[in-house]
Every structure is written in structure tokens, then in C-alpha cells.
Amino acid sequence: MLSLFTTVMLQNPKDLRLQACLIILFVCSLLTGLLVAVAEVFPGTLLPEHLGLSREGARMAFLAASTVTAVVASYVLIMGRSLLSLHRIQAQELSTAEQRFRSLFSQSPDAVFGFDKDGYYTSLNPVAQAIVGLGESDLGVTHYRDVLTDEAMDEAGFARFDKGFRNAAAGRTQTFEVGFVNQHGERRDYECAFLPIVVDAGVEGVFAIVKDVTKRLQAQENQRILQRSLESSDNAVVVVDIRSTNLPVVFVNPAFSQMTGYHESEVIGAPVKLLTGPETDAEDLARIRQAAKAGQPVSLTLKSYRRDGTPFWNQVSLAPVRDEQQQVTHVAAIMNDISEKKEQERRLAYQATHDVLTGLANRALFEDRLAHDFALAKRHQQQLAVLFIDLDEFKPINDTLGHKIGDELLISVAQRLTAAIRPTDTLARLGGDEFVLLLPDLGSSHEAEEVAERILGELSQPHLLGGHELYISASIGISTLCKDLERPEKLLQQADMAMYKAKKQGRDTYEIYSRDLDKKLARRVNLRNELQEAMTSGQLNLHYQPLVDRSGSFCGLEALVRWNHPRKGLIAPAEFIPVAEETGQIVHLGKWVTRQACRDAQKLVARGMLAGRMAVNLSPLQFHRPGFLSTLRSILEETGLPARYLELELTESILMKDSDGAIGILNALNDMGIAAAIDDFGTGFSSFSYLRHLPVDKIKIDRSFVSNVVTNDKDAAVCKGVITLAREMDLTVVAEGIENADQFEYLRDYGCEVFQGYHFARPMPIGQLLEWVEKTAGDRSGK
Numbered sequence: 001m002l003s004l005f006t007t008v009m010l011q012n013p014k015d016l017r018l019q020a021c022l023i024i025l026f027v028c029s030l031l032t033g034l035l036v037a038v039a040e041v042f043p044g045t046l047l048p049e050h051l052g053l054s055r056e057g058a059r060m061a062f063l064a065a066s067t068v069t070a071v072v073a074s075y076v077l078i079m080g081r082s083l084l085s086l087h088r089i090q091a092q093e094l095s096t097a098e099q100r101f102r103s104l105f106s107q108s109p110d111a112v113f114g115f116d117k118d119g120y121y122t123s124l125n126p127v128a129q130a131i132v133g134l135g136e137s138d139l140g141v142t143h144y145r146d147v148l149t150d151e152a153m154d155e156a157g158f159a160r161f162d163k164g165f166r167n168a169a170a171g172r173t174q175t176f177e178v179g180f181v182n183q184h185g186e187r188r189d190y191e192c193a194f195l196p197i198v199v200d201a202g203v204e205g206v207f208a209i210v211k212d213v214t215k216r217l218q219a220q221e222n223q224r225i226l227q228r229s230l231e232s233s234d235n236a237v238v239v240v241d242i243r244s245t246n247l248p249v250v251f252v253n254p255a256f257s258q259m260t261g262y263h264e265s266e267v268i269g270a271p272v273k274l275l276t277g278p279e280t281d282a283e284d285l286a287r288i289r290q291a292a293k294a295g296q297p298v299s300l301t302l303k304s305y306r307r308d309g310t311p312f313w314n315q316v317s318l319a320p321v322r323d324e325q326q327q328v329t330h331v332a333a334i335m336n337d338i339s340e341k342k343e344q345e346r347r348l349a350y351q352a353t354h355d356v357l358t359g360l361a362n363r364a365l366f367e368d369r370l371a372h373d374f375a376l377a378k379r380h381q382q383q384l385a386v387l388f389i390d391l392d393e394f395k396p397i398n399d400t401l402g403h404k405i406g407d408e409l410l411i412s413v414a415q416r417l418t419a420a421i422r423p424t425d426t427l428a429r430l431g432g433d434e435f436v437l438l439l440p441d442l443g444s445s446h447e448a449e450e451v452a453e454r455i456l457g458e459l460s461q462p463h464l465l466g467g468h469e470l471y472i473s474a475s476i477g478i479s480t481l482c483k484d485l486e487r488p489e490k491l492l493q494q495a496d497m498a499m500y501k502a503k504k505q506g507r508d509t510y511e512i513y514s515r516d517l518d519k520k521l522a523r524r525v526n527l528r529n530e531l532q533e534a535m536t537s538g539q540l541n542l543h544y545q546p547l548v549d550r551s552g553s554f555c556g557l558e559a560l561v562r563w564n565h566p567r568k569g570l571i572a573p574a575e576f577i578p579v580a581e582e583t584g585q586i587v588h589l590g591k592w593v594t595r596q597a598c599r600d601a602q603k604l605v606a607r608g609m610l611a612g613r614m615a616v617n618l619s620p621l622q623f624h625r626p627g628f629l630s631t632l633r634s635i636l637e638e639t640g641l642p643a644r645y646l647e648l649e650l651t652e653s654i655l656m657k658d659s660d661g662a663i664g665i666l667n668a669l670n671d672m673g674i675a676a677a678i679d680d681f682g683t684g685f686s687s688f689s690y691l692r693h694l695p696v697d698k699i700k701i702d703r704s705f706v707s708n709v710v711t712n713d714k715d716a717a718v719c720k721g722v723i724t725l726a727r728e729m730d731l732t733v734v735a736e737g738i739e740n741a742d743q744f745e746y747l748r749d750y751g752c753e754v755f756q757g758y759h760f761a762r763p764m765p766i767g768q769l770l771e772w773v774e775k776t777a778g779d780r781s782g783k
Ligand SMILES: Nc1nc2c(ncn2[C@@H]2O[C@H](COP(=O)(O)O[C@H]3[C@@H](O)[C@H](n4cnc5c(=O)[nH]c(N)nc54)O[C@@H]3COP(=O)(O)O)[C@@H](O)[C@H]2O)c(=O)[nH]1
Pocket: 545, 558, 559, 560, 561, 572, 573, 574, 577, 590, 593, 617, 618, 619, 679, 680, 703, 736, 737, 738, 739, 756, 757, 758, 759, 763
């Protein structure tokens, strides 16, 4: 019992009530024990009478006292034992709590600093030690001021720390963020919570829980930068959550609102499909869905819709956004309204495929459609036709009434042609007054003829333009698909050939392509290649035809080119000159003729044998070519022929084209001393009025009038008229194609001054010419 008392007393030194209780009990039990002992050892000494009790009462009292003592002793014993075990439990709990607290302190991922009220470190957990580099030895001796030096923390940071500490020490919890350069020299950001350490209602120190928030702040900073960038971006950005089936929008930037008209509050949470509409390509949407599913980026242009329902071309780049488990959770889309660019592209594409004046397809588009319809017709064994439509006499209208009326006429023609065809047909303008029509899926080739007739009928109706009532016609060439035709462009060539035939047949008609035409074309193509070789291998030479005056004396020469083909023999210029003109070879050929003619003329001059001038024929392409005059100058210089011996023969068509430009060139020729003559006069659209503006010296009456002058009154009238006109205008008039004496005398009687024709001499090589000149000069002088 004593030992129990001692243990309880020692283990609860501070529990005064327990101790007092125990002492009273101890004393009571001692007294009881003493009484029992006295009564036993000295029987009779302690008599009940002494206590005023009867013997039975005393026995009862004794028994009661003994019982009470025993009960109390048992109780005390039990209580003591309980208290002892309670004490053990409490001690155990205290130890556990302290360990828990220790764990919290030492295992905390955040730094925990303990300070006394003055700011000296009292405890540091491992994280705290790692930050400031302090240890056990610093506790109680190192102040936070020693650690938070100017190098480690800026002034504002320190002020926040210091204030926070003082407030916490005054019992107020504080939180703030501060930057600090740790013991490794790294500047980190920390979030500090200062908590007063309150013991028995008094603050005895401060705990600081310090969390490294560098990464979080960095992430916040990045987020802020990103947010700002997105806000200030010109590109619309929209982010969609793809985890929800209705694909809600979770973010849009201001550019998105500007582009689509949707306010942020209207779209956040709304399904992204609100940007689509009836013309949004379903395939594009499927591509987007597929890419999002596969976590692939995708870029495409799709038709999207603004809030007001207007569509726009949206060039959109979509990128998947993944979470930390690499699962695609969102899709970020950068949108660009490229409607303007698309419109520009459309305009350019339109311009590249259409004729600006009439709005019809151009050659490129026609060829494209031709290739397409050709392949279809071949596959399905359908009939197909191409119509080549060339307006008759369009050029004179353009030249005389001006380009504005000419353009209006072309537009009117385009409208009439469009009205005469089916929507599935393709009508194109190739340029100038040339139109082509593609008729796919025909029942028979006769249908193409019906269309041609309808077109001729439509075009023949008067066109009322700018106060003029214009009547025009067209020549149409038709080609149709045949089995062995392999290339679609062949159809166009064939229709072109047939059109030429229609022209030759008197215009205002149509002609169907036949193989016979093809042969002619092949011959032309051949001729063209051979002519190229002829020019370089000396197959060309010049013949000269003399001109005579009224007395029959030699008074000039005309140079005429001849082609002596090694296999085909002599090829007439009427055959190859048009080919050379078509291909542009005439420029090279004309230069050669002029140079050779000047060279031979100079030989004649040197021998005193050239009477009058050497005339050289010019083609329109040569005359209007830049550098024409300088080429002439260099030929004269090279050959040494004085300019006064050279004459150029031009046709009326040369002078009609760009008459102002032609007059300028003629004046320049005049200044150089070179004469000009109008060849084939009367065959073109001779307007006598233009003649007075032309600085020409000579006109040559065309052979077609001369040949019948004796027998045909009308031809005679033309010849007379031209001779009179020439005389009035002080021009020399030449009658060409004189084949007999009657013609010569007839025209001489009308007053013609110069003559040319087989009657006097045929064109001949230079050697023969020299003989001819000598001979005629001898004949005249009577030798
Ligand atoms: N641009 C160039 N054109 C040229 C050149 N050389 C000739 N030509 C032109 O070719 C056409 C045909 O010429 P050609 O076959 O030489 O015929 C000329 C004469 O031979 C022919 N002529 C002359 N007199 C008579 C005759 O009495 N009867 C008859 N049936 N024919 C005759 O006339 C042609 C000359 O005509 P022209 O030039 O109009 O004076 C012809 O258009 C040539 O111009 C060349 O180098 N460049």
C-alpha cells in the first residue's frame, strides 16, 4: 500500500487534490490499523466505555471502522491502480501526440521555422534547414535578420517579413509572399504563414510555415502571359472541351468575338457547332472529329457562320490539348477569317478562266471543259461537237466606229450566242472576234448544224449600239467526234480549219470539217517546217520584174521571192508567204529579201543600170514591228544602197491597221528618202478619204481590174477612177498584170504612167535581168 501511495504521489506530483486525498486515506488507515493493534496487543486498554459506547456498540464500531478502512483501502488500492494505468495511458498519449507533432514538423514538405518572441530561431525542420542553411547550433543564437541579408532578400520583401513576424508575435496570424535567395544562391518565391505560438494564453514565439511557390508563381505568370497574348492576338482562338459529347466551348479570346459577333458569355458552355451552318462541308467536320479523336493537329479551311448568320471562310488550325496523363481533353483552334483572300482568289481564278469583256469562258477554261467532255463522250460513246465562230468583217467596224462600239458588239454577240445554247454547252471567247462553242452529249452531228444555223440567224439580226444599227454575220467551222480521234485539242483545230473554209466560201455560212481539210493543214504544217530550212540552206532566191514607162522604157524593179524546193521544185510565194505570215517567219524572210534586193540594186546602181527604184513587198507584221526602221537603216548602211533607190510596197490592210501609227512610219520613211507605194489598190476597203493623209508616192492598180479592163466596163471604170484620183493627188499610178498590148494601150490612153506585166517581162533572176536591161537599153538606142 505504501509503495502504491509512493508511486501515485511521485507520478502525479502536480495533482494536489489527489495527493491530499491519498494522505487522508493513508492517515485514516493508519489510525484504524493503530486502534486494531492497540485493542489486540493491550486487550482492555481501549474499552468501549472510553468512547462512550456499549461493548456491542464498540464491537460494531470497530467492525464498521475496520470494514470502512478495508473498503477505503481497497478503493484506494483500486483507484491507485486505475490512476496509475490512467497516468501510463496519458503519458503514452502525450508521447504519441508529440511524435505526431514531430512527424508533422519534420516530415512537412514545407519549411517550418520556430522563433522565439525576439526572432531567434528555436526550431527548423529539415526543409527549413535546407533553405537557410542553419543547424541545431544556430538555435537560440541566430536571428532571422542574420539570415535575411540584403543579398538574400530585397528591402520590400524584408519589410513584409519583419512586419509579418511582429504581427504574429503580437498574436495575429500573417500570410504573405516573399522572394528569397536560398543557401544555394537560387532565388525562389515563398508563401509564408506566420502563426503565433500561444502557451497558457500567452504568445511565447512564432511558427513560420514557408512553402516554395516558385513553380506555381511561374505557372501563374506563364498563364498570365498566355492569357494576355491570346487576348491581344489578331487570330481568333477558341478552346473546346472534347470530353463532353456536345463539345462545349470553354474559352474564346476577344478576336473570336470580333470575328464571329458572339460575345464570350454567349459561347462559353455552348456547343461549338454553333459556328457551323448549311454550307459547312460535312467532310471537313468529319476530318476535324477524326483528328481530335486521334490527338492529331489539323489545318483546313471551312465555311463557318457568324452570329448574324453570314458565312465566312475560316482557315482553322486545330491542336489537341493533353492533360498530365497525355489524354486529349481539349482542342484549341486558331481561326483566321480569309474570306477576303478567298474572294480575291475567286476573282483571280475567274479572271484566269474568263474573258474580261464578255464574261464568257476563256481558252484555258474551254480547253479544260473540252478535255473533260471529250473523255466523257469517249467513255459513253456520245457525240460531241466544237463550233469555231469567227465574225465576218469585224475589223472594219472596229476600225471605223471605234473600239467602244467594237467591244459593245462583241458583248452583244456573246449574249446572243449564250441565248442560243443549252446550259450544259460551253461558250468561250478565244480573243478578238473568235468564239468557240462546245456541244456535249449530242443526239447526232446534225444537231451541231442546227445550232450553227440558229446562231447565224441570231447574229444576222441588227445590233443597235451607240445609235448605230449594225448588221454582222459569222463564219462557223464544225468538227465532230470520230472514233480514231485521240486528242481533244484536235477538235478545236479541225473546227478552226472548217471555219477558214467557210470564210473562203463567202462567209455567213458554216462548214463541217472533213479529212480533205486535214491534208491541206498537214501540208501547211509541213511547209512551215520546210520554210525554216529553206531560209537557212539557200533555197530562197529573188526574181526581179521590171516596170516600164509609157514609152516602154525600163523605169523600176519589183523584187519577188522564189523558193526552189529540192524535191518539190518551185513553190509559189502565194503559197508560202501566207504561211510565213501566220507563223511570224515572214519577219526573218522579209529581212533577207530586203537585204538581198538592196545588195542587187546596189550592183545595178554601181553599173549605172538601175532606172527608178527597187521595190520590195512588205507584210503587215514587218511594217508594224518595233525596230522596223532601224533594221532598214542598217540594211542600207550594210549594202551601201542610197535610200532614194528603195521603194516599199504596202497593202491597204497594212495602212488600215493603226492608221495613225502607219502614217508616222510612212513619214519617217519619207524623211529617210525611201518611197512608199500602195500595192493591190482597190482590193481592200479603200477609202479615198484616207489616201489624202498618207505620205505615199505611188499606187498600183490591182491585176484583177487590169486583166479585164478592155472587156469589162466596171473594171475599166475602176481603173479610170484610180488613174484620175492619182493624177489629182499627184501620185504615180502603176498598172500591174499587163499581159497584152491592148491592156497597155488602153490604160496608157487613160493616162496611166507606169506598167508592169508579162507583156514586158516576167520576173527573172538577177543575171537575166542584167541581160534584159542591157538588151532593152540597146533596143531603144537602136543598137
Ligand atoms: N511580203 C512579200 N510578198 C511577196 C514577196 N514576193 C512575192 N510576194 C507576194 O506574193 C504574191 C505572189 O507573187 P508572185 O507569185 O511573185 O507574183 C507576182 C508576179 O509574178 C505576178 N505578175 C506580174 N505580172 C503579171 C502578169 O502579167 N500576169 C500575172 N498573172 N501575174 C503577174 O504578180 C505578183 C506581183 O504582184 P504584186 O506584189 O502585187 O505587185 C504577190 O502578192 C506578191 O506581192 C516578198 O518578198 N515579200
